[in-house]
Amino acid sequence: MKYDSLERYRDIVDDYAAMIDALERPLPVTGWANPLKTSIAELLERFDAAGVAYRPLVWKPDGFRFTGPEMMNPGRRIEYLLGHYQIQEEAAMLPVALLGPKPGDRIVDLCAAPGNKTAQIAVLANNRGTIVANDRSPTRMRAIRNTLDRLGIVNVVMTNHDAANFHTPSQRYDSVLADVPCSCEGTSRKNGDALNDAVEETVERIGRSQRAILERAFRICRPGGRVVYSTCTYAPEENEEVIQDVLERIPFEPIWVDCNVEGFAASPGLTTWGARDFNPSMAKTIRVWPHQNDTGGFFVAAWDKPERW
Amino acid sequence: MAKEQFEKALITLTWEDTPSVVGVIAQWFGIPMAFFEDYRILRANPKTLNIVNADTSPEQRPEPQSIGMPFLHTDMAVPKLTQPASLWLGPLCTRNIVNLDRARAAAYLARATVALEPADLVECDGTGYVMVRCEGLSLGLAFRHRNAVMDLVSMVPKAWALNADVDPF
Numbered sequence: 001m002k003y004d005s006l007e008r009y010r011d012i013v014d015d016y017a018a019m020i021d022a023l024e025r026p027l028p029v030t031g032w033a034n035p036l037k038t039s040i041a042e043l044l045e046r047f048d049a050a051g052v053a054y055r056p057l058v059w060k061p062d063g064f065r066f067t068g069p070e071m072m073n074p075g076r077r078i079e080y081l082l083g084h085y086q087i088q089e090e091a092a093m094l095p096v097a098l099l100g101p102k103p104g105d106r107i108v109d110l111c112a113a114p115g116n117k118t119a120q121i122a123v124l125a126n127n128r129g130t131i132v133a134n135d136r137s138p139t140r141m142r143a144i145r146n147t148l149d150r151l152g153i154v155n156v157v158m159t160n161h162d163a164a165n166f167h168t169p170s171q172r173y174d175s176v177l178a179d180v181p182c183s184c185e186g187t188s189r190k191n192g193d194a195l196n197d198a199v200e201e202t203v204e205r206i207g208r209s210q211r212a213i214l215e216r217a218f219r220i221c222r223p224g225g226r227v228v229y230s231t232c233t234y235a236p237e238e239n240e241e242v243i244q245d246v247l248e249r250i251p252f253e254p255i256w257v258d259c260n261v262e263g264f265a266a267s268p269g270l271t272t273w274g275a276r277d278f279n280p281s282m283a284k285t286i287r288v289w290p291h292q293n294d295t296g297g298f299f300v301a302a303w304d305k306p307e308r309w
Numbered sequence: 310m311a312k313e314q315f316e317k318a319l320i321t322l323t324w325e326d327t328p329s330v331v332g333v334i335a336q337w338f339g340i341p342m343a344f345f346e347d348y349r350i351l352r353a354n355p356k357t358l359n360i361v362n363a364d365t366s367p368e369q370r371p372e373p374q375s376i377g378m379p380f381l382h383t384d385m386a387v388p389k390l391t392q393p394a395s396l397w398l399g400p401l402c403t404r405n406i407v408n409l410d411r412a413r414a415a416a417y418l419a420r421a422t423v424a425l426e427p428a429d430l431v432e433c434d435g436t437g438y439v440m441v442r443c444e445g446l447s448l449g450l451a452f453r454h455r456n457a458v459m460d461l462v463s464m465v466p467k468a469w470a471l472n473a474d475v476d477p478f
Contacts, residue, residue: 149393161371
């Protein structure tokens with residue numbers, strides 16, 4: 001009953017029973033050290049001294065997973081209050097890892113709220129360059145502000161605009177993150193309401209927006225720059241189908257980036273769904289199923305824009 | 310970034326002279342002025358100045374709602390560093406620092422006024438705004454009144470405060 005809406009994925013999950021089993025468990029609490037204020041070594045030293053139980057993330061040197069009682073209130077520790085670490089779901093850390101921000105870059109996060117990925121970008125850019133945090137919702141922008149302030153981030157420009165109609169900049173962006181609004185099925189371990197039978201309606205409603213945002217991302221990225229598309233849903237209609245449709249509309253073939261990250265298990269994106277075949281390079285995108293790394297569900301795709309565009 | 314490009318982008322925001330804004334703060338807390346060379350100050354709204362890295366180049370459209378970090382509250386008798394700016398600059402401070410033990414630090418974070426002891430004031434020779442530290446961590450600003458120098462008035466904003474029953478250590 002509870003997982004009826006996931007039945008349609010049974011044939012594309014490597015181990016459906018393991019996935020359902022994972023969905024029954026609480027979502028682990030993970031985070032990363034903020035190098036603007038401390039180092040992962042210093043942070044873990046403080047955790048050790050305070051008896052905080054954790055284990056490092058295999059694929060992300062500055063990441064960790066709480067394994068003790070701090071899981072219940074990770075935001076109450078002094079290190080959190082002072083911005084020495086940020087809480088973020090492990091799978092949600094992937095898009096920025098693939099974006100690869102560098103100091104001095106001009107980067108836009110088109111759908112930024114609540115701001116975790118913007119913060120990740122700003123920190124990796126070492127508080128340099130221009131990081132634009134855009135979100136359509138003015139009320140959700142407050143969450144971005146709070147996160148940036150606590151972490152000591154100064155290089156972010158906040159804008160409040162429809163991502164699908166984001167202005168073409170005078171100087172195109174070095175990279176663009178399109179972490180688009182979605183049906184959020186992959187967040188069911190922290191939000192039980194995320195799974196319902198209305199996914200198809202949601203897909204219909206937001207599909208146009210997802211396509212428009214991804215197309216816009218390609219347009220405002222500079223030649224040679226990078227575009228990352230991500231969702232927290234399993235629905236191929238919001239992932240591979242969106243990408244296929246957009247790639248058929250834009251006037252260039254982007255260079256596909258292999259999204260596999262060493263130390264983090266994932267499945268390749270689908271090259272076929274129902275009656276539809278996709279670009280074979282779709283296998284370079286990744287689907288993250290909850291049981292593979294004990295995370296939420298996620299999808300990530302990345303491309304480099306050809307130099308001549 | 311070209312200064313003209315940046316200024317052109319800021320339709321509703323205006324620049325301040327960075328050294329004159331940060332000079333008093335740098336002197337009071339013993340922060341090297343050189344630290345601020347990579348940053349610029351702008352007026353975000355009538356009450357607040359923001360600080361931003363000097364190589365930022367925002368676009369005119371969409372119009373920025375905010376640039377950089379809230380830095381200084383200017384709508385008070387003595388301008389006060391914002392909480393994010395206090396936490397950011399705290400580790401750089403070399404004077405007017407008050408050191409608290411954990412119990413009083415927790416009370417300070419819960420916005421209580423705490424009683425000082427002479428040993429807390431080894432790095433503090435002034436009244437007015439002081440930086441609060443505990444075990445090397447900078448926690449934010451407090452105020453020492455001239456006529457009650459052994460009382461430390463917490464300046465932790467309500468939105469950043471802890472409940473009194475929370476032990477953050």
